Amino acid sequence: MTDIASPPLLRLVGVAKRYDLRRGLRRLLQPAEGNTVHALDGVDLEIARGETLGVIGESGCGKTTLGRVALRLQEPSAGRVEFDGIDIGSLDARRLRALRKRMQIVFQDPYASLNPRRSVGQIVGRGLALHGGATTSAERHARVAALLERVGLPRAAMARFPHQFSGGQRQRVAIARALAAGPDFLVCDEPVSALDVSIQAQILALLGELKRDFGLTYLFISHDLSVVAHVSDRVAVMYLGRVVETGPSRRILSAPAHPYTRALLAAVPRLDARDAPPRQRLTGDLPSPLRPPPGCRFHTRCPEAREICRRVSPAPIQLAQGHAVACHLYSGAAP
Amino acid sequence: MSALAAAAPETRFAAGLHALRANRAAMLSLLIVAGFAVLALLAPWIAPHDPTEGDLLRRLQPPAWMEGGEAAYPLGCDALGRDILSRLIHGTRVSMSIGVAVVLAATAIGALLGLLAGYLRGGFDVAISRVVDVLLGFPYLIFAIGLMAVMGPGLANIVLVLVIKEWVMPCRVVRAETLAAREMDYVEAARALGETTAHILFREILPNILSTLLVVATFRMAAIIIIEASLSFLGLGVQPPAASWGSMIADGRQFMLDAWWVSTLPGLAILALVLAINIASQGMRDAFDPGLRA
Amino acid sequence: MSAAPLLSIRGLRTVFPTRQGLVRAVDGVDLDVAAGECLGVVGESGSGKSVTFQSVLGLVRPPGRIEAGEIRFDGRDIAGLPADALRALRGGDIAMTMQDALTALNPAFTVETQIVETLRAHRRVQGGARALRATAVELLARVGIPDPESRLGQYPHQFSGGMRQRVMIAIAIACRPRLLIADEPTTALDVTIQAQVLDLLAAMRAESGMGMVLISHDLGVVASHCDRVAVMYGGQVVESGPTRAVIDAPRHPYTRGLLRSRPDLAHPERPIVPIGGQIPDPAAPPPGCRFRPRCPEAGPGCDAPVALRDLGAGRAARCVRVAA
Known part of the structure; x- marks a missing residue:
């Protein structure tokens, strides 16, 4: 598994991302408050080399933005993203392009992530052309074929177009495209959520094999706790732009600390009712990220909210090695 | 692993062609447009007479099927005794070449600016969008008449003036489509791979817009042909003695009651070509626009 | 049974x-x-x-x-x-609720209109507009929508995804389907x-x-x-x-x-x-x-059509390898 002593491959320090919904003159006429989406708010995360960090949360929690910001596909509004010790926010366009070789992404919807007008060979070949050092077209052709076979597609797939494939096969093409660049870090943004159950397992198994064979590091984003728990070494639970709990995935499952994590676990439909933890249904809806509640973001739905939760935003507290929770319930329990 | 899904072995383009071929009205219209194009290309060889050379003895000679007509001048002659058929054929050349030139130039300019505005957003987008709004605000003919009056008539000037106004049409469409396309994950994936902006614009986004662009271009070509005819009718277009459908109608105006064929026949030519182009592009839109197909 | x-x-x-x-x-x-x-x-x-x-x-x-x-x-x-x-x-x-409540509800009408329409169409409520409205309020309350009186006048897009699903359930159960x-x-x-x-x-x-x-x-x-x-x-x-x-x-x-x-x-x-x-x-x-190409247990006999076979105890399966 991971080597604790070595520096993390990816480190996010105080990363925030806000979207101003006002355009043009409206910036002068309307207040920022209520018109700004707080997608990420002070996120600190580290991913060790070779590790899979799972990020779990519901819609609007900022997990997708987190993946984009981690690759600097979007610029953070505040904070720093370090990849292998390099502050990627400081790179100019040329250096950033060169670094893209090492960090790639697989998207949720394989129908939107493959250009319908480009053949599978063109799609997968771009990574090699840009970063792979494959100079001759014959060499590139051979390597695309090898990559396709590696992700479980026949060579003949090269000449075909995305619409000729099923969702699961398209996701394999998307994975091959990401691999072609030769990355050591892969953001998987809900890679199986759009797929049928029997196909999900194929893709999860493939991602597992590739991680072993290529020594990859994953940031695995999903709304599905069972999937995240299955693939991840560590899990970060997000709620409305903040990380509320991080810890080894076994520990998050067996001893969830944050009331939100507990509710999330309880809400997952189980095959066997006897496995389910005692019911702890959340009431109410997710607050709008346009107007996040003050204090702890979760206090409006938290069954254990207290006075302080409405005012003060809780800082992360270490509960055990690698297990931290941002919740006032534990403010007296810090080691 | 598994065999490939047995999806339809045809591309979307092939499916579009299939649908187009099944549309009889569109196919007939395409044939008519192609016929006009052949006339335009081969005008000097097809036209039986010199379109500018008149024979005053044949002044307002009626078409062949009427009393006083003769087979050598099947559609009769105009006030200067010029063969109307030959002038129509040469007029096709003027109409179609102006239509094609304006549409090509406007589409190239408009598509490029639309791609850039839609993809880069920001100040460039705001600037382009304002210019588009202003140009759209001008009535087409008044804009063209004003500019032509300043620049003087002539084939090159007509093309220039029409392009100055026309590029906003493809620009608007391309900008809107680019705004949608840039949100697609395949564009994000290209950025994540480190592709250049040029690659993303021309290799990732543009191919997905081409069919829409084609439909817009053909629709606009019909409009341009009408506008060119209007300008020539007003005397601001192609100058005499060269033949143009618009100026031919203008020439025959005063003889409408005595020699209807001088004005009516070029009018019918405009009607036929514009109608054919519109029906053909409607058919193409139905065939290639996936949004309208089940 | x-x-x-x-x-x-x-x-x-x-x-x-x-x-x-x-x-x-x-x-x-x-x-x-x-x-x-x-x-x-x-x-x-x-x-x-x-x-x-x-x-x-x-x-x-x-x-x-x-x-x-x-x-x-x-x-x-x-x-x-x-x-x-x-x-x-x-x-x-018989009533049906759809996966996507946003497209299943008509965006142009308030929730009240849509519930009342359903009630009217099936004539399940006696009385006038007031009685219909009262029933609609009661339905929204039953599906757990807070403050049903005021939310009745809102349009589908003003509800969150979960609340929209509740509205659709309210419409579905409006006529007490069996x-x-x-x-x-x-x-x-x-x-x-x-x-x-x-x-x-x-x-x-x-x-x-x-x-x-x-x-x-x-x-x-x-x-x-x-x-x-x-x-x-x-x-x-x-x-x-x-x-x-x-x-x-x-x-x-x-x-x-x-x-x-x-x-x-x-x-x-x-x-x-x-x-x-x-x-x-x-x-x-x-x-x-149908499952034969993916089935790890497929063998001869699987290429002929298979009927759903009663296995007793209320169970049935469509597989030649399953004995009753």
């Missing part, structure tokens, strides 16, 4: 003509729902689970059509019913909201004693809420039986595969075993057993 079931489907075949040929989206489906029972219908895309119940409600879009089979509701064959008779049945005795068909009621929702909606559906059923069909791709959803389950694959029911029994001891290889390919929170260390291959193309289904 001794008493006649509330809904009984026999040999249903629903087809869609396409350019690739005739697609049999539903091909020989037999299903029963008893009064007051909850039947879970599980399947992946193309399994025919939604089309089956669109056929029941006469909602199959032309050129799609019911080619064969019998659909009995309360003993009456409703498969060939004329449009207006079906309309009276829909929203009256059968509620819930088509993927929670798929578009976040997991904590999903739990709320499933609880609501269970409560509505307990309260009114209506029969329910819960269509889902998630065995977990069905496991916790349904008495019986039917697993569909390639337009056919491949296994059915009491939920607990089917999950504890699945008889069809596809059901077994589905269970094994699902990560389980209770046993995160257990490896997941994918089912290989692709979901069959509905225009060219494999001859014989």
Whole structure:
């Protein structure tokens, strides 16, 4: 598994991302408050080399933005993203392009992530052309074929177009495209959520094999706790732009600390009712990220909210090695 | 692993062609447009007479099927005794070449600016969008008449003036489509791979817009042909003695009651070509626009 | 089952003509729902689970059509019913909720209008506008929408996804249906909201004693809420039986595969075993057993058509290798 002593491959320090919904003159006429989406708010995360960090949360929690910001596909509004010790926010366009070789992404919807007008060979070949050092077209052709076979597609797939494939096969093409660049870090943004159950397992198994064979590091984003728990070494639970709990995935499952994590676990439909933890249904809806509640973001739905939760935003507290929770319930329990 | 899904072995383009071929009205219209194009290309060889050379003895000679007509001048002659058929054929050349030139130039300019505005957003987008709004605000003919009056008539000037106004049409469409396309994950994936902006614009986004662009271009070509005819009718277009459908109608105006064929026949030519182009592009839109197909 | 079931489907075949040929989206489906029972219908895309119940409600879009089979509701064959008779049945005795509440509700009308319309169409409430409005308020309150009086006047887009699903459930139960068909009621929702909606559906059923069909791709959803389950694959029911029994001891290889390919929170260390291959193309289904190309246990005999066989104890499976 991971080597604790070595520096993390990816480190996010105080990363925030806000979207101003006002355009043009409206910036002068309307207040920022209520018109700004707080997608990420002070996120600190580290991913060790070779590790899979799972990020779990519901819609609007900022997990997708987190993946984009981690690759600097979007610029953070505040904070720093370090990849292998390099502050990627400081790179100019040329250096950033060169670094893209090492960090790639697989998207949720394989129908939107493959250009319908480009053949599978063109799609997968771009990574090699840009970063792979494959100079001759014959060499590139051979390597695309090898990559396709590696992700479980026949060579003949090269000449075909995305619409000729099923969702699961398209996701394999998307994975091959990401691999072609030769990355050591892969953001998987809900890679199986759009797929049928029997196909999900194929893709999860493939991602597992590739991680072993290529020594990859994953940031695995999903709304599905069972999937995240299955693939991840560590899990970060997000709620409305903040990380509320991080810890080894076994520990998050067996001893969830944050009331939100507990509710999330309880809400997952189980095959066997006897496995389910005692019911702890959340009431109410997710607050709008346009107007996040003050204090702890979760206090409006938290069954254990207290006075302080409405005012003060809780800082992360270490509960055990690698297990931290941002919740006032534990403010007296810090080691 | 598994065999490939047995999806339809045809591309979307092939499916579009299939649908187009099944549309009889569109196919007939395409044939008519192609016929006009052949006339335009081969005008000097097809036209039986010199379109500018008149024979005053044949002044307002009626078409062949009427009393006083003769087979050598099947559609009769105009006030200067010029063969109307030959002038129509040469007029096709003027109409179609102006239509094609304006549409090509406007589409190239408009598509490029639309791609850039839609993809880069920001100040460039705001600037382009304002210019588009202003140009759209001008009535087409008044804009063209004003500019032509300043620049003087002539084939090159007509093309220039029409392009100055026309590029906003493809620009608007391309900008809107680019705004949608840039949100697609395949564009994000290209950025994540480190592709250049040029690659993303021309290799990732543009191919997905081409069919829409084609439909817009053909629709606009019909409009341009009408506008060119209007300008020539007003005397601001192609100058005499060269033949143009618009100026031919203008020439025959005063003889409408005595020699209807001088004005009516070029009018019918405009009607036929514009109608054919519109029906053909409607058919193409139905065939290639996936949004309208089940 | 001794008493006649509330809904009984026999040999249903629903087809869609396409350019690739005739697609049999539903091909020989037999299903029963008893009064007051909850039947879970599980399947992946193309399994025919939604089309089956669109056929029941006469909602199959032309050129799609019911080619064969019998659909009995309360003993009456409703498969060939004329449009207006079906309309009276829909929203009256049988109601359906859709996966996507945003498109299923009309964006141009307030929630009040849409509930009142349904009540009026089926003449279930005596009295004037005031009585109708009172019933609408009561319905919204019953599905757990806070402050129903004021929310009644709002439009669908002013509700969150979970609240919209509740509104749709309110409309569905407005006329006290005897059968509620819930088509993927929670798929578009976040997991904590999903739990709320499933609880609501269970409560509505307990309260009114209506029969329910819960269509889902998630065995977990069905496991916790349904008495019986039917697993569909390639337009056919491949296994059915009491939920607990089917999950504890699945008889069809596809059901077994589905269970094994699902990560389980209770046993995160257990490896997941994918089912290989692709979901069959509905225009060219494999001859014989639909699951044969992906089945690890396939052998000779699997290439002939297989019937759903009764295994006793209310169970059935469509597999030649399963002995009764």
